[in-house]
Amino acid sequence: MKISIIPTPQPRTLASLNQSELGFGRHFADHMFLMTYTADQGWQNPRIEPYRPIGFEPANLTLHYGQSIFEGLKAFRWQDGSVNLFRPVDHIERFARSAHRLCIPAFDKDLLLEAFKKLVYVDRNWVPAQRGTALYLRPTIIAADNALGVRPSKNYLLFVITSPVGSYYAKGMAPTRILVEEKYSRAAFGGLGDAKTSANYAASLLAAEEAKAKGFDQVLWLDSQTHSYVEEVGTMNIFFVIDGVLITPPLGGTILDGITRRSVITLANEWGVPFEERRLSMDEVVEASEKGTLQEVFGSGTAAVISPVGELFYKGRSISIEEPVNSLREKLYRTITGIQYGEIPDGHDWIVRVPAMTNGNGNNSMNHSSKESVEMIPGHASARM
Numbered sequence: 599m600k601i602s603i604i605p606t607p608q609p610r611t612l613a614s615l616n617q618s619e620l621g622f623g624r625h626f627a628d629h630m631f632l633m634t635y636t637a638d639q640g641w642q643n644p645r646i647e648p649y650r651p652i653g654f655e656p657a658n659l660t661l662h663y664g665q666s667i668f669e670g671l672k673a674f675r676w677q678d679g680s681v682n683l684f685r686p687v688d689h690i691e692r693f694a695r696s697a698h699r700l701c702i703p704a705f706d707k708d709l710l711l712e713a714f715k716k717l718v719y720v721d722r723n724w725v726p727a728q729r730g731t732a733l734y735l736r737p738t739i740i741a742a743d744n745a746l747g748v749r750p751s752k753n754y755l756l757f758v759i760t761s762p763v764g765s766y767y768a769k770g771m772a773p774t775r776i777l778v779e780e781k782y783s784r785a786a787f788g789g790l791g792d793a794k795t796s797a798n799y800a801a802s803l804l805a806a807e808e809a810k811a812k813g814f815d816q817v818l819w820l821d822s823q824t825h826s827y828v829e830e831v832g833t834m835n836i837f838f839v840i841d842g843v844l845i846t847p848p849l850g851g852t853i854l855d856g857i858t859r860r861s862v863i864t865l866a867n868e869w870g871v872p873f874e875e876r877r878l879s880m881d882e883v884v885e886a887s888e889k890g891t892l893q894e895v896f897g898s899g900t901a902a903v904i905s906p907v908g909e910l911f912y913k914g915r916s917i918s919i920e921e922p923v924n925s926l927r928e929k930l931y932r933t934i935t936g937i938q939y940g941e942i943p944d945g946h947d948w949i950v951r952v953p954a955m956t957n958g959n960g961n962n963s964m965n966h967s968s969k970e971s972v973e974m975i976p977g978h979a980s981a982r983m
Contacts, residue, residue, distance in 0.1 A: 599644050599709060601631075601716055606648035612762055617728045620764035622901060627724035627733070627760045631713045633705075634742070635754040641705055646717055649759065659741035659751045666740040666796045667696040670900045671857075672732040672763075673718045673952065675725045676940035681733075681952040684938050686714050688857045689900075692794065693737060699793040701750035702739050710737070710756075711950070717758055718952045726762050729939065734763045734901070766833065766901040771931075773908025773921065774897070776818050776831060777809040778880060780913070783822035784829070784852075791829075791852035798854075802832045816897075818910065820880065821852065828878045834897030834905060835859040838883065839926055841891040843872040858898040861934055864946065871926065880912055887917045895919045896927040904931040 606628045615625055626649055633644040660666050671689040673681050690707050697704065714735060718725070725733040737758045741751030765771065782805040785791025790798055805817045818836065821827040828847050830836055835856040838845045844866050849855055866873050886892035895907035904927055910917040921927065936942030937949065 599642070599706070601644045601646060601709075601713060603646040603716065603720060604648065605629075605720070612724050612726060615762065617726045617731055617762075618764070620726065620731060620762055622763045622766045623734070623761050625762055627721040627762065629717060629720050630760075631717045631756075631758040633709075633713075633756045635703055635705075635756070637752040640703070641709075641756070644709060644713060646713075646720055652755075652757070655744045657744040657746060659743045659745060662746065663741070663748055664795070664797045664800070665700055665702070665751055666738065667693065667700050667702065668736060668738040668794055668796070669693045669696075670794075671714075671735050672900060672938070673725055673735065673760075674732050674938045674940070675727045678940070680940075681718055681722050681725050682938075682940065683714060683718065683735075683950045683952060685857050685861070685948045686711055686950050688860065689737075692855060692857070693739075696793040696795055697739060699790065700795055702754060705739075705756060713758060715950070715952050717760065719954065721760055722952070724760065724762050726764075728764075729935075731762065731764050732938075734761045735759075736761070763901075766899075766903075766905075771905065773906040773919070774815040775813065775909040776816050776907055776911070777812060777814040778818045778910055778912040779805050779809075779820060780825055781805075783825075784819045784832075786822040787851055789852070792849065792854060794854060799832075806832050814911065826879050826881065828880060828883070829853050831897050834899035834902045836907075837862065837894075837896050837898065837927075838878065838886075838892070839894035840882075840886045842893070843874055844926065845874045845876065845878055847878060848875045856898055856900075858900055858903065858934070861948070862898050862904070862930055865930060865933055866926075869929075883910070884912065884915075884917065887919075892917070892919060894921055894925055894927055896930075898930075904934060 609628055628649055629646050630649045631646050633641055635641045669689045671686055673683050675681055690710050694707060718733060735758055739754055739756045742753040742755050743751040784801050809817045817832045819829045821829055828836060830853040847853060897905045897907060906921050906927055908919055933942060937944050
């Protein structure tokens with residue numbers, strides 16, 4: 599399928615924004631990618647169009663039963679002016695696994711990768727250049743049927759929006775304060791814990807708000823059965839360094855298979871860092887703190903990158919973590935961001951370049967459609983944009 603492109607008639611500019619104060623998810627670039635699925639024709643009409651609101655009928659299935667998935671990845675501007683995506687294939691693969699879990703029809707992975715490249719190219723002037731900034735891509739699939747009754751939709755909308763971003767946390771790379779959640783549960787075995795679906799994040803909201811009201815930045819989730827074993831933070835996977843050993847909880851269906859988590863594990867193994875992927879109880883963490891062997895705690899994620907944890911609050915007790923000089927976390931952060939910004943060679947095929955689109959004669963090959971509006975699913979949604 600050919601991706602058609604309609605450029606916005608009123609382009610805006612990143613220059614109007616203060617790149618040092620971008621925050622996360624506050625601003626959105628000029629264009630978005632869309633593609634629709636119908637039961638009789640499959641995925642069709644891939645296109646890039648101006649960023650605009652999407653309208654829904656009140657009976658839209660997503661609004662009632664939450665059949666939606668999303669991803670998050672980044673494009674980085676290098677010093678030579680080129681723009682490059684970090685591990686987009688891995689994000690697409692995880693997106694596909696989430697789709698399967700939510701009964702969403704399989705999509706063409708190669709087409710979606712091409713859509714990422716073209717969308718970023720079209721909005722290349724929205725990719726910030728400062729260290730610590732990036733263009734964040736948010737692919738999403740939602741149900742498009744209008745009906746009441748719990749069932750998978752027969753029609754879908756896939757869209758990708760982009761946002762110039764800085765640090766995820768308001769205080770940047772300062773150590774985060776995390777409340778260990780002892781009452782609520784985010785995911786159980788057999789549930790949706792390993793799918794990047796809206797329901798997972800909805801389940802985390804109340805605990806996160808209560809934690810913030812107490813002065814904490816995030817919540818550390820424990821297993822739903824015993825509330826004893828570490829799982830993940832609301833916005834990132836979690837790692838501990840105890841007595842020289844890097845430890846993280848195993849994938850078991852209740853935590854997300856983080857792409858940055860994979861990068862951390864790959865690098866740690868290459869560097870010969872003692873590493874264990876195993877269940878870790880909070881009692882063990884407390885004991886390590888008391889013995890003085892709890893050396894580092896940090897989180898990993900596309901948005902947060904490699905974020906230091908300075909405090910865990912558990913059962914009324916504060917566990918302070920003072921990151922050592924030349925920490926493993928700092929080395930991981932420098933290496934991963936160095937690869938992302940082209941300062942360190944990529945020996946893992948993690949970087950995918952966003953090429954200029956030409957027709958072979960040096961001319962821009964963007965195929966401009968004459969269509970001026972987006973209809974989500976004819977007969978199923980009033981989603982003109």
